Every structure is written in structure tokens, then in C-alpha cells.
Amino acid sequence: MKLDDFDFDLPETLIATRPVRPRPSARMLVVEGNVLRDQHVCDLPGLLRKGDRLVLNNTRVIPAxxxxxxxxxxxxxxxxxxxxxxxxxxxxxxxxxxxxxxxxxxxxxxxxxxxxxxxxxxxxxxxxxxxxxxxxxxxxxxxxxxxxGTMPLPPYIAAKRAPDAQDNDDYQTVFARTPGAVAAPTASLHFDADLLAQLAAMGVDTTEVTLHVGAGTFLPVKVEDVTTHKMHAEWGEVTPRAAAEIAATRAAGGRIIPVGTTALRLIESAARATGKVEPWIGETDIFIYPGFQFKTTDALMTNFHLPKSTLLMLVAALMGQEQMKQAYAHAVTKEYRFFSYGDASLLIPSTA
CATH class of the missing domain: 2.40.10.240 (QueA-like)
Structure with a gap:
């Protein structure tokens, strides 16, 4: 599996340097099996089902x-x-x-x-x-x-402009509680209180976990054989309550949908030992690339990722490499906004 397998051409004009407002007005590419649909984050209530559970990363970005x-x-x-x-x-x-x-x-x-x-x-x-x-x-x-301090904007934004007071709000989720991250769980930036209330009213549950996102999330992969890449470690916690909530949803037939690759990496780390999410605390350096066997993730909401990045490898593992190549080509053609302040995707494997 070669690094070039995860490369694609991205016009620099598609790299977002500010988020859209309001947060849920961001566009969202829904990838369901082999079907692509252009929608918006505010359409989530019509895309999720009663009994689904969103897993949210409640880490708080520090002004690092x-x-x-x-x-x-x-x-x-x-x-x-x-x-x-x-x-x-x-x-x-x-x-x-x-x-x-x-x-x-x-x-x-x-x-x-x-x-x-x-x-x-x-x-x-x-x-x-x-x-x-x-x-x-x-x-x-x-x-x-x-x-x-000021917010530690990702390098591809910091190269274009300096952080300012607006980033103190823009680069923080509305449910951020536990300080320690130096990068935001960016898929979660699309949620506001009203959207969360709409989802709760229709029976979509939420569970909070904590993974302190480190600056290593932006480190490039430098090896040609991606299977030899060594992931950075990040501290995370799945509480007994969170594990019990996920287990209850699974038992009732609901889908487990992490919001962001950070939440996904954490719950998959917590499920490695037994195949189901257990209470867990510590550092994880889990590396997810095609061939990975998911234990607990049914779908994923995430932003669009960098070429040749470990996060692009993760979404290819969930959906298939060819499907993600088509999805990213579609996103570029339709001028979706990319990376931390960009648009979202909802990835639903054909088995979900």
C-alpha cells in the first residue's frame, strides 16, 4: 500500500481559512454506499434515524x-x-x-x-x-x-493569516469541556445548540468522550509504504457511562456514528480488546488504514482531509479506496471547502 495511493490534486482556493456561519449551514457530502448526495449539515435530522447515537469529542482547545x-x-x-x-x-x-x-x-x-x-x-x-x-x-x-496565548491554527491556515479573536470561538466546539487539545475535532465545529436540540427531539442520542488532539495530527506521512508509518500518541478517555450508552444503543439496534476521526479512533481503541467499547483511559496511537476491521463504528461524520494524510487513509478504510477517490473528486469538482474550517461529509458504508 503506497503513499501515492492517497494523493489527489486540490486547488489551493478550496482550503477554507474561515468557517461559514451559522455553523450548520456548511455543505455536507453524503456518501452512502456508492451514492453521492450534496446536502448541508442542517439536513442531519433527515439523514439520521431515531435510535442512532452520535459520539462527540468534548476536548477543549487550549490557546497553545x-x-x-x-x-x-x-x-x-x-x-x-x-x-x-x-x-x-x-x-x-x-x-x-x-x-x-x-x-x-x-x-x-x-x-x-x-x-x-x-x-x-x-x-x-x-x-x-x-x-x-x-x-x-x-x-x-x-x-x-x-x-x-492564541489559538493554534493548523499550518495550512496559519500560513495564510494570523489567528485572531474570532478564532477563539470559531475553533472551539459548542460542547468543549475538558481542556488539553492543541487542535480542534473539526467535524464537531459544524454543530450548534439548535441542531443538537433538533437531533435530541427526534430521538438521536449523543455520547461524549475525550481525546486531546495533538499537533501530531498535522504531521506528514514520510514513508512510501504506509503500513510502516508510526502514529503519534494522543491521550483519551471513554468513561464507564459512555461505554454503557454505546452498548445500550448497539443492543437496541441503533447505529454508532462518531463525529470526527478523533472520536472514531478513540472508540475503536476502546473496542480492540473485546470487540465492544469498554471503559478506557490512556494514550492511543491506533493507525487505521485500508484492511482495518472496525469493531464499533457504523458511519462517520468528518471533514475533508489532506492528500497523503493518515486521516484520508482512515476514511478509505471505512468506505473503500475507490469510493473515497470518487467522493473527493466530486468534492473538488463541486468546490467543497476543505480541511479544518471547511465543509463536512457523512460517510455511511453500504452495510450500515
């Missing part, structure tokens, strides 16, 4: 992009220079793994000062990233980040 100044003493006196930090994930030994621009001149022991009194010390450094230890933790750290 920080601009500060590095400080160290030298023989010529104190040194200060501007530095850009992007937090990636908390570390078991304390502190945060982070990217830095520029990275080369940063040295262990150096202090980086941000606005509002937030500071970080470089604890370790590698060729690609570093570990930072901050001067506050817990609730104090969250408050300091809110004051000093």
Missing part, C-alpha cells in the same frame, strides 16, 4: 500558540530575542513538549518570558522540539494561557 522573548546571560550581558512557541502535549515527567521558532539557538536552562507574567524554562531540547516547564500549573496555568 505563544509569542515571548528568550532570556539568558552571556559574557557580553543578557540576551533577549523573540521566540514563537506552539505547545504540543503535556509530558509524564512534567512540563510540555513544544515546537519553537527559531529552535536552533535555544539552550537548556534558558527562560522564555510571555505576557502576563507567564514564563517557561527549557528543560530539554532535541533536533525537532523541546520540553518546557512553566512557572505555574493547574488552574493557574490555564488562566495564564488564556491571557498570553
Amino acid at each position: 500558540r505563544l509569542i515571548g522573548n528568550r532570556h539568558r546571560n552571556s559574557a557580553q550581558g543578557p540576551v533577549s530575542a523573540k521566540i514563537e512557541i506552539t505547545l504540543m502535549e503535556p509530558q509524564a515527567q512534567g512540563g510540555w513538549r513544544a515546537l519553537a521558532k527559531p529552535l536552533r539557538k535555544l539552550m537548556p536552562g534558558e527562560e522564555i518570558r510571555f505576557k502576563g507574567g507567564l514564563t517557561a524554562t527549557v528543560a530539554e531540547k532535541s533536533d525537532s522540539d523541546l520540553r518546557l516547564v512553566f512557572n505555574v500549573d493547574g488552574a493557574g496555568f490555564e488562566a495564564a494561557l488564556l491571557a498570553a
